[in-house]
Amino acid sequence: MLKMTHLSKVYRTEVVETYALRDFNIDVKEGEFVAVTGPSGSGKTTFLTIAGLLETFTGGEYHLDGIEVSQLNDNARSKIRNEKIGFIFQAFNLIPDLNVFDNVEVPLRYRGMKAPERKERIMGALERVGLASRAKHYPAELSGGQQQRVAIARALAGSPRLLLADEPTGNLDTQMARGVMELLEEIHRDGATIVMVTHDPELAARAQRNVHIIDGQVVDLAEDPRFHTAYTAAAGQIRG
């Protein structure tokens, strides 16, 4: 589903080159739930923005659902974002001027979908996240957890092949975070491929597989004694 090979991302200024990702390799299979962890500045978010075609990369290869994306133009990248990827952002990123229904509708409109189908999908997605009754509410009238559920509904409405979540519970209290996480797990059980960036070991442990990034590279936690103990302990607590 998502395969990056020897991928690099370099930010260049006149005096310095900074590698955000270096010789980065990852392979996410269809139906997997992968948590990407790592300390601040490790390259997690850069990985996610490249994975979501929000940014280009400097070198290497990236295949998304079998398509090599490095040569795609802006319109083709927009089309893939719209049809194959669903985004869940830490700050929800709902459009404050639009109500819940209209927010969920945004990606469907860009797909050129007819109104009856849009409505069916929007209401289906809102029912799935338990917010069908709030369709006419504005984001400011909802709690943080509800807003994130709307964002998840927006991501799901287009039936994407890949769901990318960037710290989806980062702005929520524990109870709300638990609810959102349960929702993601449910979506995964229904067959979705999910890649979630998080710095929270507890959340990461609930994913099927963990990928850890340090200094722009994927490292194997099992072979790194510095991290092995902490993550297995956290995973044990959650699963226990």
Add this chain to the structure above:
Amino acid sequence: MQIRPILAALRHHKAGSLLIALQVALTLAIVCNALFIIHGRLTHLSQPSGVDEDRLLVVENQWAGKPDAGHIGSMMSADLNFLRQMPGVSNAYATDAYPLRGGGMSYGIGLVPDKLKYAAESALYFADENGIDTLGLKLVAGRNFRADEIGQIDAHSPIEPAEAIITVDLAKALFHGQAAVGKVIYLSAKPTVIIGVVERMQIPWTYSDMAKWSGNSTLIPLRQLVDTFDYVVRTEPGQVDEIASRVRAALYAQNRMRVIDADGGVLTYAQVRAKAYKNDRGIAILMSAISLVLLAITGAGIVGLTSFWVGQRRKQIGVRRALGATRNDILSYFLTENLLIAVAGVTIGGVLAVALNFWLMKQFEIDRLAPGYVLAGVVALLVLGQAAVLAPALRASHVPPVEATRSV
């Protein structure tokens, strides 16, 4: 099209949207009426006077020393002979007024000998047998004055010509399409027979309230022997500026007992026209300037507000891009948003334009605003709005999708 969500979003930006819509509305109302007035003025100042302006100049002559009428008559004849013999001059005559002069006589022309029952208003021009040729008027019926028909009167004599030549416009006003030559008209209690009809000769005044009878003129075969009068001089083609530069000195050399103002005593017809329509031109320029300033302010307002909105919604644009919007989708969003505001503005503006026109009709007796002006104004403002919004909208379309992941 995404009109419904754009309208929904605009409801959250009521103040800005309303201000721009009102600005568009006011601009449309004022610019439509201004363009209408400008067009009216330009039409007014470009109407033909009927005389051969390219070859004419006028000299305002004032005799010094208060000579009697007899002396004036002989000096005038000497001047006219002198002028006609000047190299580069083809003809000349003396008169009290000429088209666009700004001053002259107007009479109520009657078909019965009753001053209160006149059938049409007309300008009255003194002329002799050289008048028609000098002015370059086109005689379309009847004949010119003969030399033996030219009378002489002083300032106090009644104006009772036996013959007259009138314009086509006046003939139509008096006789409604019937032949005018041979008919009798009344300037006073005595009858005047129409002996000829000329195609067009404008009245001396350019006031808008006289526009309806601006082509009604009557030439009468009289020479008024008064201190101050005008010589109208017809030059050979291309000679008018040259003759204008030396005619004053030449007339002084011919007879020093006169005053010809060094500044404005000799005018080419181009100068006469410029002077006559100075106000019209001034109003047209003022209205154009007001319209341009208003359009510029409205354009700047749209640029300013859209730029502000683009800055304010940068993150939102990034989110839309992340969710699949192409650059064209973002561009089209802002263009459509502006179009919706502008359409609201021009709808209100169209009503305001008509209302303003009604008020101007009442206050200043201007004509009813032609719908074409409102339509042209609507199109102009919609185009202006789209042009003004283009640069900020293009900036918006270049907001990268990664903006969605950046914290505010």
